[in-house]
Amino acid sequence: MDHKTLIVIVGPTAIGKTALAISLAQHFSTEIISADSRQFFTEMEIGTAKPSAFELAQAPHHFINSHSIKQLFSTGDFELEALRILESLFKKQDIAILVGGSGLYINAVCNGLDELPDTDLQIREELNQRLAVEGLATIKAQLKQLDPEYFERVDQSNPQRMIRGLEFFLSTGHKLSSYQTHTKKKRPFNILKIGLNQDRTELYNRINYRVDLMMETGLLNEVEGLAPYRNYNALKTVGYTELFDFLDGNIQLQEAIDQIKQNTRRFAKRQLTWFRKDEETKWFEPSQTTEIINYILSKKD
Template structure:
């Protein structure tokens, strides 16, 4: 059998607060790697604290492509990411280096590797009407409607996930076909890189939960509320934007609206982050071809280095 002649690329995946960035930077010190962020929140400028964005010193020493490339008023899609990531990957390969894509947005990893379904473009009129309906009858009622029209999609979309729920109903209206049916067909050209997948999956979920709580407390201490207040003060941002719906930002926006106090902000922010981590872990467990590492076990960096050496064929 002929060997795979595609250039190499590495996916470093894991739930939030699992130590992906630290490991990526450590690996870059030993291998000719270019880091590419796979994070739906890190793309936004001015959203640094609540996204746990690497600080300026880290980014100067270990540059990450696809960080700070959008204003929060500009939505960023999986299709946008796929196009941008392939440009960054090709630049890395052309320079004789290896792209390492690091992050926790499973949809982006999947879109990059498997391509995107042939879905219609967003329709502003349909979306506005669905939003108006939701304001009248509630998103839970729209979720019940989706369950009748596309039970497969409804099973994986939470009733309070307004963005995905709206999109699923929009697709049905525009195409007359269920979103799950269109997505099952797959689409797009195969990724022209051979990929090593590394997944950080904590064996003890309680340790990850503690890390999430500690990190959210640090965000509050570092000025998360002030950061969101500055975003609100712009006047052109609102809670329905994908950037503001990001975990931590939505809860802080509601706190600044006066809907609850600081203790409840902390509780809600930590809970939402834990739920995000749970969804990320569930997705990662479906990536059966990934090399799994427990980020809390000693020797993580050495084990990851060994996997890269074997994959890249270096000594």
């Protein structure tokens, strides 16, 4: 492991990425950059499973509570800001840590984003109006038909991602997936990727337990307080949309909780599908912290 190295920790939601990142940050006396696209937002606390105040005190973190749901913060913005932070960190130390389950944000830092043609903002506005009137289902169905490759790769519960793919096709006549060449930009640091996974039953139990804990610690109250902002893209995500449906009287509370668990499990499955495609990732179980540290140290030689 020559010169400066970025350790990247990936894996499905609830697998234990935060705990590992903190252990590694303490071992190597370094800092953590979060690549969880929902943990950026100050207003979304419980439903995003942010690191606790105790965990945040164990190691310096970046991009936790860094933005408001009212701000536009794109993947490209994240790439630029994260690279600026890494440039500063690498002046002081040889290792930094990037951790999260948002594949597009991880990819932006590691490989860079493709240059894309401009799209028609009027089409975006029309699609957002469709979303408000018809809901996400019709947009998802059309995108699946027009660009199934992109549809399968992204978070299908994220309206912003669905609209982006459909907007691109309707504006250019081309699939967004065809422009995602995955041509890597050269970074001035080495990248070492660590993946976390475990038996699926155990992972799903962890997800179900986490959702129950969120409800016990006030997720419903959090969602009620965010109701005036429910049309912001940040809130159109698992854990929030289901409880908005409950508050609207469309479903019972237990049904909403069950849907959160089911949708989170589906999201975890898609995350694993995404990350497993990267042959550079070395996989471990969450309990193998010592083995992971030894693996990182072995790359120094």
